[in-house]
Amino acid sequence: MLSTLTPLWLVLLGLAALAWAIWSYRQTPGLTRNQQRLLTTLRATTLLLLIALLTDPVWPLQKRQQTPPALAILFDNSASIPLAARDSTIAQTLQRQFPWTALKEAQTHLYYFGSTLKPANPEHLADSLDFQQPRTNITQALQEVFQRHPRLNAIILLTDGQYNEGPSPLHWATQQSIPIFTIAIGDTTRPRDVRIDRVETNTLTYIHTPLPITAYLQSNGFAGTTLTITLQANGRFVAQHQHTLTLPQEQASVSFEYTPETPGWHRIEVHVEALEGEFTSRNNSYSMLIRVLDRKRQILLLAAAPEPDLANLQRILGGNADLNITTRIQRDGQRFYGGPLPDTLERFDLLLFAGYPGRNADLRHITRLRQAIEQRPFLLLLSPQTDLSRLEAWADLLPAQPTQTVPGLTEITFKLRGEAQNHPIFTLPDVLLARQNQLPPLQTLRATWQPKPDTRLLAIGQTPEGQEQPLFLVQERSGRRAALWLGSGTWRWSNLPENLSPLHTLWEELLLNTIEWLTAPVEDRLVRVWPERETFGAGEPVRLLGEVYDERLLPVSDAELHVTVWDADSTRYPFRMEAVGNGRYRLETLTLPEGLYFYQAIATRTDRELGRDQGHFSIGLSTVEFQTPWADHNLLRQLARRTGGQMLTLQTLPTLAEQLHAAGLLQPTETIQLADWRPRTQWPFLAVLILLLTAEWVLRKRFGVV
Incomplete structure (x- = not known):
């Protein structure tokens, strides 16, 4: 490349161009000496400029620039400051004591903080500091200011050292290489x-x-x-x-x-x-x-026919004051003992099927019950009365599905799996679990059951031939829980002889624990909205955070998430949450009056509801800032020492500039910027070249040179 020519070659090319320009006009007749000199100068300049553009030489340049020192000044605006300082006019004191004039040559970034960091105007500092922030998060303030200004010379932190939110600032500060000068507001004397x-x-x-x-x-x-x-x-x-x-x-x-x-x-x-x-x-x-x-649970008990297991089941459930049982026993295809099937199934917390559906079950009832168990928990206790062909209508909702059926019954013995002991259903006394092999055998239908992938097998039944098959299975799917018990004859477990009396409560405790687990709230929602904290201080903005997922549990970022907030008087406040990416949403409301608030969030996309969530928060006078109305000098001293700064007090605050000077933190930073200068990249050179060629051509015409 021509740009790689050495300076010697450039000089030789320049001399050759100059010699050719002199020679070309020295031999031209009809020109005066001044005309020859003018045209020679134009041509020589043009050739030299053309050589410079063609060879593209590079000249390194250095530019020196001085940058003033950068300081971040953080004022604690939390409610504890006037108490720690014992001074209701502390804002004016800080405005007056701070060495603004001595630091005028520095580039200062002024902020005040509590639970959040906000910029401040030094001319109106006393008006900005109202000391109403209900919380103090020193670590977050330091992190945010460092992220905004990564080239700081030092941070000046004016605070009482009392924080009640976030981790200790000592851990973060020791990982950085920036000096922190702490100004202790208040003293360590604990008041009466x-x-x-x-x-x-x-x-x-x-x-x-x-x-x-x-x-x-x-x-x-x-x-x-x-x-x-x-x-x-x-x-x-x-x-x-x-x-x-x-x-x-x-x-x-x-x-x-x-x-x-x-x-x-x-x-x-x-x-x-x-x-x-x-x-x-x-x-x-x-x-x-x-x-x-409300501990009282509404349970719908549906039975295929009267039998000993059902009588025992009714005795156990009826003896529990926390359960309200509605019983329906199949009488024929259309009728039940106890009355018709309830019109509203949504009011029940649990559907308990004792052998249902049987041979007389109406298909319309089965279809209606299917719609109900799609949304709410259920427990199915298999019995000889169960019609597996009718049960096929619920196959996709069951924890397990029968794949092969043979007429008749077979005996099985109860055997608890090891992993079941970690399940909340089996929080049973050790004496019961240790003697489980002494329980009478159960009976089950001759069928092969295939558990679903999301099902947990807690207990198995062992046949006389030694074969094992599922006995007790539980499932948790999309916020709904289900349980399947495949053995009958549990009434014998409740009527054991005296030598086995410790075991006679096992079935009762197992059944009631299963009901407790099935009806407990399940946290498996596609739409989640929660407050940043449970209680907000008076005058503090309320922040709600949310997440939206689809059925594949993939984040949804283009949903519309509407939130309705209401108070005890049913005054409603509608809001719309802002999407922040990757399925996350955020809402920061204006301040609300004190009180207890409830909210409901509904997520939609293209007019289709994705899900909803609800919750609560409260707004009241926060007392956390008044718990420690004194300064923590020890924290501020460690923070300064570990970062290479110093701790000062309000009395020594005017000497801050001197301390910064002594530490060399107010010296301007000189930076040298290196750059390459290339004529080819400068458009004025091309313009001058065209101008020179034009001038030479015009003068040649005027002087009569062909």
């Missing part, structure tokens, strides 16, 4: 105060079931004072206890008991009365939500 540190209880319970609740208190400076602690549920008084403090600094616990009477979401709140001279009463209460379920 009483607070509820936490409340512990179950988040799920049942109606009419006593729920233990324990509140943990912490006090400082109130020895000898008697506290009154009150428990409320949904705003109503439940119980009250008194506790006398005996130490200057004391940790105590108070126990309550609450028995909910109605199902639904219950807000429980523990409150300790405010004391005279207490630093703040905003940490004197603690609230949480518990979910109360």
